[in-house]
Amino acid sequence: RWPAVRFEIRNTAVQGPTAVPQILEAIAALDANPEVDVIVLARGGGSVEDLLPFSDETLCRAIVSATTPIVSAIGHEPDNPISDYVADLRAATPTDAAKRIVPDAAAETALLQELRSRANAALRGWVDREARALTQLRSRPVLADPLRLLDQRHDEVERLRAGAQRAVDHLLSGESTTTRHLREKLSAVGPAATLARGYAVVQRVNGKDREVVRAIEDSPPGTQLRIRVADGAISAAALGAQSLAPRPTRKDS
Incomplete structure (x- = not known):
């Protein structure tokens, strides 16, 4: 499943009066090793009497107190020992435990391919959305023709300037006519005339x-x-x- 995995087997008694002390010693040694990622407590089935060591209180407390995750893989379906309930994970058989803790290289490779494809699709979708957003921004009048608003304002200013010039010319013409009339009246009644x-x-x-x-x-x-x-x-x-x-x-x- 995963060729790079490294594992170590600790053989202990799994039934009888010496089983609990040996299992406790093996768990303590493995728990103290910082290179150990997980501990599998395994036995290939047996009668209820043969599985009694895995229901021992001392062993169950040691399983709970261990800092390294422990998988209980006692191959006995009808009657579950107490270790199955206090362990971090219960497996039906030692083989099931191996499948649960060791990843499948083929499955992981397929998952990586799927994640890579999803990432590529997400990236392409994001790029497409940003490209459409940029296209929409460039299509707006203010960006498509930046000088258009200035030209409109220039034409408006020219119209206002021409109107102001006409108004000033009209005012000056009226005042000039008024001044001429006053000058004529003054000349008519003045001493020079x-x-x-x-x-x-x-x-x-x-x-x-x-x-x-x-x-x-x-x-x-x-x-x-x-x-x-x-x-x-x-x-x-x-x-x-x-x-x-x-x-x-x-x-x-």
Whole structure:
């Protein structure tokens, strides 16, 4: 079953008054050996009286106290000795005990092949699942075309920029029209337009001060005057004044 197994046989009495002491000595020696993995207590059947040593209390306590696993392989089916109940494992016969404790090389090889096949199938299944997961991830838009979202945002920014430019141009055009209208109104009512129509502004010069002449009393003879016309100013001196008030008419008597 397993060519590499190593075993040792300890021959002892298996019935009679010397059986228990010899079995106890053999169990103690094997239990103390660290290279021993398991102990098989075996006998090839017999009558009830012949099997009495395997029901001895001292032997049963030694079996329980042993640190090495013990297999009870007393080949007697109708009547089981007490050692069968206190041992770590009960085998029907010594041959059954050998089958239980020694693995079958062919069966182990077949098990290894099965486990290897299952491991390979599990690994291939895991690789296939991961490959499908990667394929799904790569097929998503964000990975399939990473610049697509940037292009969409770029187009949106351009639309917003164009809309903002149109709004600013419209606002500037409206404000420019308003400013032009105000300038035209200011020009129409301002002094420059009045001067352009032939009027003049007369100012009395007193040192650095200048006062607008509003009546003939403001410019007695000799007063220095500054006359502003459409294209410049003229300096003059007042020689006299003439009132523009209407003269009274004399009625005929």
